[in-house]
Structures are given as structure tokens and as C-alpha cells.
Amino acid sequence: MQTCVGKTNSHKTFFFKCTSCNQSYETPLPSFIIEELPKLVDVEPYKLRRSFENGNIKFYNNHGIKALQFRKSVGNIEAGSMICFGDKIEIIRGFPKIRRTLMLYPSLKIHFKDEVAVEEKMNGYNVRIALINSKIIAFTRGGFICPYTTKKAPEIMDMSAFFIDHPELVICGEMVGSENPYVTHSYREIGKLGFRIFDLREKGSNKALSVKDKIKLLESYNLPRVNFFGLLKIDEAPERILELIHQLGNEDREGVVIKDPAMIIEPIKYTSSQAHNGELEYAFTYPFDFGRAFFFSRVIREGFQAYELNETEDEISSRAHKLGESILFPMINTIKEIAKDNHASEDILIHADDLKEAENFARHLRDLGVVATVHSFNEGKAIIRREHQSTSDRISNFLRGGLY
Amino acid sequence: MQTCVGKTNSHKTFFFKCTSCNQSYETPLPSFIIEELPKLVDVEPYKLRRSFENGNIKFYNNHGIKALQFRKSVGNIEAGSMICFGDKIEIIRGFPKIRRTLMLYPSLKIHFKDEVAVEEKMNGYNVRIALINSKIIAFTRGGFICPYTTKKAPEIMDMSAFFIDHPELVICGEMVGSENPYVTHSYREIGKLGFRIFDLREKGSNKALSVKDKIKLLESYNLPRVNFFGLLKIDEAPERILELIHQLGNEDREGVVIKDPAMIIEPIKYTSSQAHNGELEYAFTYPFDFGRAFFFSRVIREGFQAYELNETEDEISSRAHKLGESILFPMINTIKEIAKDNHASEDILIHADDLKEAENFARHLRDLGVVATVHSFNEGKAIIRREHQSTSDRISNFLRGGLY
Numbered sequence A, B: 001m002q003t004c005v006g007k008t009n010s011h012k013t014f015f016f017k018c019t020s021c022n023q024s025y026e027t028p029l030p031s032f033i034i035e036e037l038p039k040l041v042d043v044e045p046y047k048l049r050r051s052f053e054n055g056n057i058k059f060y061n062n063h064g065i066k067a068l069q070f071r072k073s074v075g076n077i078e079a080g081s082m083i084c085f086g087d088k089i090e091i092i093r094g095f096p097k098i099r100r101t102l103m104l105y106p107s108l109k110i111h112f113k114d115e116v117a118v119e120e121k122m123n124g125y126n127v128r129i130a131l132i133n134s135k136i137i138a139f140t141r142g143g144f145i146c147p148y149t150t151k152k153a154p155e156i157m158d159m160s161a162f163f164i165d166h167p168e169l170v171i172c173g174e175m176v177g178s179e180n181p182y183v184t185h186s187y188r189e190i191g192k193l194g195f196r197i198f199d200l201r202e203k204g205s206n207k208a209l210s211v212k213d214k215i216k217l218l219e220s221y222n223l224p225r226v227n228f229f230g231l232l233k234i235d236e237a238p239e240r241i242l243e244l245i246h247q248l249g250n251e252d253r254e255g256v257v258i259k260d261p262a263m264i265i266e267p268i269k270y271t272s273s274q275a276h277n278g279e280l281e282y283a284f285t286y287p288f289d290f291g292r293a294f295f296f297s298r299v300i301r302e303g304f305q306a307y308e309l310n311e312t313e314d315e316i317s318s319r320a321h322k323l324g325e326s327i328l329f330p331m332i333n334t335i336k337e338i339a340k341d342n343h344a345s346e347d348i349l350i351h352a353d354d355l356k357e358a359e360n361f362a363r364h365l366r367d368l369g370v371v372a373t374v375h376s377f378n379e380g381k382a383i384i385r386r387e388h389q390s391t392s393d394r395i396s397n398f399l400r401g402g403l404y
Helices: A031-040 A045-053 A104-111 A147-156 A160-165 A211-220 A237-250 A273-285 A287-308 A313-339 A355-367 A389-399 B031-040 B045-053 B104-111 B147-156 B160-165 B211-220 B237-250 B273-285 B287-308 B313-339 B355-367 B389-399
Strands: A002-004 A013-018 A024-028 A057-062 A065-070 A082-085 A090-092 A115-121 A125-132 A135-140 A169-176 A194-202 A228-233 A255-259 A268-271 A345-351 A372-378 A381-387 B002-004 B013-018 B024-028 B057-062 B065-070 B082-085 B090-092 B115-121 B125-132 B135-140 B169-176 B194-202 B228-233 B255-259 B268-271 B345-351 B372-378 B381-387
Touching: A031 A045, A045 A057, A090 A125, A104 A237, A104 A268, A115 A237, A125 A147, A135 A147, A147 A169, A147 A194, A147 A355, A160 A169, A194 A211, A228 A237, A237 A255, A237 A268, A237 A273, A273 A287, A273 A313, A287 A313, A287 A389, A287 B287, A287 B313, A313 A389, A313 B287, A313 B313, A355 A372, A355 A381, B031 B045, B045 B057, B090 B125, B104 B237, B104 B268, B115 B237, B125 B147, B135 B147, B147 B169, B147 B194, B147 B355, B160 B169, B194 B211, B228 B237, B237 B255, B237 B268, B237 B273, B273 B287, B273 B313, B287 B313, B287 B389, B313 B389, B355 B372, B355 B381
Parallel strands: none
Antiparallel strands: A002 A013, A013 A024, A057 A065, A065 A082, A082 A090, A115 A228, A115 A255, A125 A135, A125 A169, A169 A194, A255 A268, A345 A381, A372 A381, B002 B013, B013 B024, B057 B065, B065 B082, B082 B090, B115 B228, B115 B255, B125 B135, B125 B169, B169 B194, B255 B268, B345 B381, B372 B381
């Protein structure tokens, strides 16, 4: 094992520190980084070198794919981008971060032109699927190959005809449903596991097809897409979207992504109060793992939503009460569980052919930094137990009288 | 203006960077840091040098006092410590951080011996008052001389006889009341401005007098002390303190500090739900200045308090609702104010002899990093306006349609 310990001292060498013996040594920068990479992406060579030295660009070799993985964005290349080596070099760009509006009324008018396309934002996990070395491969948001999604997505939808005709496209979508290993949420029309496509993008450039072309193409290959709520004139859009968010929230659905129909201007997202509270409930079930990071922006969203809706005192009270409940109820439950000597852990159900496949998936989760082990395997179903260690450790310490 | 740009290259020089011309130059470390300081404090010399180089120990010259100020703790020397130069060197140690218990029942038994002394924790600002060069000087928690407290404290209580007899002691207490420039809170028995002493500590060593000796000494000089709720046997303490916290909370008072009667073991604090909510209300009046930092620990305290009190579902609901209200109500009010083109600002009332004194205090606040200006001065009363710039800027940006 090696970790990089410092900046380069010349443009052709950099330092590594051996994590076992702690010795530093100098090693040449791989020639691919210096010579090939600048020809593939439009980023200044010194930035690419520096990112590699800092560990933000890493070589990746897993699930049969060798690649260069962008752990953080560099220039205009998004985090999660993968430069895959094989028969030829394929560049799968990271999925662009979608910014959020807190106030629909002014922001849509400023940001978009005459019309917007409104699609449902679903609560699952973002996946990019592409053809690499003639195989269909699914990448997580961070650019890791997900063995589970790579196996399951083709079972859910048949992409073979699509990829034969369009090997240059990347399918961007959400894996959703009540039985998935990352983000579980119940959708009546989906059930255990489903996939909904929101973008088709070109390899290399990351250029997205227009909303119309995307829908047409997906329908012609019978591929499932997220709900499309129509094209709205910019003047009527805020009001219509607020109504829509109200309905979606009541059905416990997350929200919308608002798009330039031509997909030239970047999309914007907007979400329901129920989604904010749902995320807070999850975060405060494991407060010392997620509470701090999740809290602030969701509270801010609630404040602006109440303001834009011009809510009455009673409506604001009700919103405040739900907010408080979403934070305190799950936290107190977790304290009670840990007081009974339980752990703060989450059981994830996946379908696997054998124990080895389940172990393989647990290893993939650990690569992502998650503490996970196979808890049981029985008749094609594996339970992966995910531990939220900070929550277990800190709560049990306080319960034993530890000071804050 | 200079800022330190790097570590020392030898033990006798370090680098400064001129903030106007951006040039780096070498300058010798002051001999006081190398030669005198290690004789005054029990800290390894290299740590003192490094702290000075990093700007964590700084020379201070203000309000007629020259000193060395510890901006951060170094070894066993607390942040806020001041080594004052004058007729002789006087070391005013920083006030030690008091840790918090989340669970009275196990923690008191683990932390203390047979008995604890319980005193009221008041909601004001922590001040140390000491005799420096024969003058009574008040220091803020961070070690800054507060010109207002230095002037006001002697008007509130006569410390002259005490300091004639005990020039080696430091008075540690809380400036409280509805009209003070830092933390305003109404106490019926105090009114506009008052002082309550909680510790007497020795200069240099920071050793605190026992609770009994402190009370005796303060009473003999007629100096005001915080409420003393008595000595409690360790077995009965948690229950009694929970009752006390309930009463204090109902009177909108903050909480208690639990002490070893001999003041050998460090004290612990515990606070009421009303105090947590009060602080959240303040923080979410200025969410982008304080919300993120204030939020998490107060929510955690609420969770453990509900658990330790074994609250019913209704009690937990009521606690959750108050929590949500403390966050959302003030934030929505501030959004409304900023939508009306107002600023997120706070008006601070101080008493001053003339405009110059008010300006002097505003400058002191700016030294502490607060954006403050004199808004008006009239008949001995000055209004200092404190701006919460991040809140104003970010909320008005979102209201104009800025993306999150």
C-alpha cells in the first residue's frame, strides 16, 4: 500500500510513502498521466499531474475493467468520470451535479428561457450504464463499477438493441425500489427493484440528448423513463411546479428536475417537504454518522419553501412540528436500541446467486468506504449488514457516562 | 501587516509575508519566545515556538496592557491565557473549558467522588477580572481586554478591598442581564446588567479555591456569586439535578455546573431544554452565520435528556415540536425581513460617556471579528449595530433566484 505524501518536486517524479514501513520514496509519474491524458481531456496538463499526485485521479482495476478514475473534479471533468482502457479508450464522464433552487419564482425565469421540461426526481441511486469492451457496465455516481447493478439492470430492462445501435451513448438513470442495496424507497409502480432513465448522454463530451429526442429514443427501444410532467411556459412554471410538488409530497415522492428542453442549460432540482423530512429521519437514525452533514441544507429548504408558499402560521407550525419529529424521534429510538446493547446497523437485502457473489458485493461496499459484511445468505437472498460505527460508539460512550 | 507563511527553517528565524507587497522575508523569532517564555510556562520550548510561528500565540497591545495572548491552547496552557507585561509579569490563565454530560446518572458517579456541589450556570458572558499593574482589568474568554466590562464591573461591585487583600487571585464570573453587549438574557433579580462570580482562581497556576472557601471569601467582601444549590450525595445527585433543571428551565434559566467541592476534579455542565431551544432560536435568526455550528450538539442534548427522563410519547412529541419551532420560526421571520430589504442585524445597547467610548467599543468588537458599527449615540446610550453578513447575503441571493 502506498499513499502520496507530497507535491511533485519536478514534473516527472512524485513521492510515495509506504503505509507499512512509513518510508518515503520517489517514483516517476506514469507516462500515461503526462503524455496521453492531456490529449484525451481538455484540462491543462499541470492540473492533471497535480490531481494524480494528490490522489484525486487514480488507477482503477476491478470487475474486469481497467480505468483511470476521477475521485474529484478536475477542470471541466466531473468527479466520477472514468477513462476506461480496453479495445479502445472510452470516456464515461461523471454525472453533472444538479444545483437546487430554493425559490422557484425568480430562479426559473433567470435560469431558463421560454419553456422548461419537468421530470420526476426519484429517490434511489444514480447510475450510468455504458458499453465497455462490448459489455454492459453500470457505474455508481463516484465512478465505481457496481457489480450488483451491472448484473441487475439488464435483468430489469433489455438494453442490448439500444447499445447495438447506440454504443456511443450512456444511459443515466435511477435504480429505485424497496429492495436495493443503496437507497430504498417504496414506489407503488416499482415494487422491489426498478430502473428509470432520465438522461442519455454522449461518451466523451457528456452532451445530453434533448428531452424530446431522449423520450423518442427510449420509447422506440421500450426502455423505462422517469415520469415526464410536460413542457411548461416559464411564466406558469413556478406555480404549476409548486402544485406538483404538493401532490408528489403527499404521495411520499421526492420532487422534480426542471430542464431546458434542449438540454443546453443545466437542469435544476426542487424537492418536497416529505423528502426533506424522510432524509432527516434517516440521518438522525444514525446521528453521529449523518446528522451533521444532512441537517442544515434540508432545514434551509424548508424555510424557503414555507416562505415561497406564503404559508399561514398554522401551516408553518405544522411544518416545524414535522421537522422536529423527523430529527428527534429516530434519534431517541436509536439511543434506546443502543441502550439495549444493539448496534446502529442497517440490513440490506440483495439477490445473489451464491454466497461468493454476496461477499463480492460486500467487498464493493467496503471499497466505497462503507462498513459492511454478509450477515446471512439463504435461497438466493443475502442480507448485508451495514454498521454505522460512529453512532454506535458515541452513543454507547455517552450512555456509559462519557462527557461531550 | 504581516502574516506568517511557513514553518521556521531553524530555531531562530521564521518567515513573514508582507500582506501588501506579497514578498516573503525572514525575521528572527523574538527572544522572549525562545528564552523567557519557557521559564514561565510548563510547555516544551519547541511547542511554544511553533505556536508563535503559526499565530496561535501573539503579542497583544491594547487598552494600556502589553501581553502575550494564547489564541489556542498549547500544552496545558488554555486558550485565552494572557501573559501580561508591566511592573512584573502576571499570568492570567484561560478559563478552562467545562465539559458537558449528556447522561447525569452514570457520568456523575464515574467522574466525581462522594459529593458534588451544584451551582447555577448563567446565560451571559464569561469574564476574568484581575489586578494588572494595580488596575482592575476584565478579560473576555479569548483573552481580549474588554473595555466595557473593565469599566462596568467595578461600577456593579466593589472589588477594591478584595484585590488589596488578594492581588494573586482572579475573579471568574458571568456578566449577565438584558443590556450587555454580548449575550443578553433577562433575569428578574438582575435587570439590565449584573455580575455573578463562579470561581476564584490563582494567577499563574489557575488553581481554584474550594467551593466553601470561595463562598466564604466572596461573602466576606460582599461580592455577588452565582446561586449555590447545595452539596449533594453522589447517589441522589442525578435525580435532584434533573428536578432542578426542570424548575430552572420553567423559569427560562440555563442550567447548572456540577463541581467537586474541593475543586480538584474538573466541573461538568448540564443544561435545560429551554436553554437549548433559546440558543437555537438565536442561531436560526441568523442561520448562515450560526445555524450550522449551533445545531448539532443541541439536538443531541435534547435526545439524551428525553431518554434519561424516560419521557412518554407525548412528552417527546412536545419536545420535538418545540425543537422544530425554535429552528423554523426565526428562520422564516428572517427570510421575510430580508425580503423587505432589511438586513440581518442585531442592535446592542451599551452605556457610554461619549461617542468616542462607543466607537472604542465597536473597534474592540471588530478586533474580535464581529462586524459592528456605532449606529447612534444619545444621552449616554449607544446603539452598536452588529451585522450578520452571511445571513443577509445568502438569503437575499436565494430570494433573487440564486441556486444552492
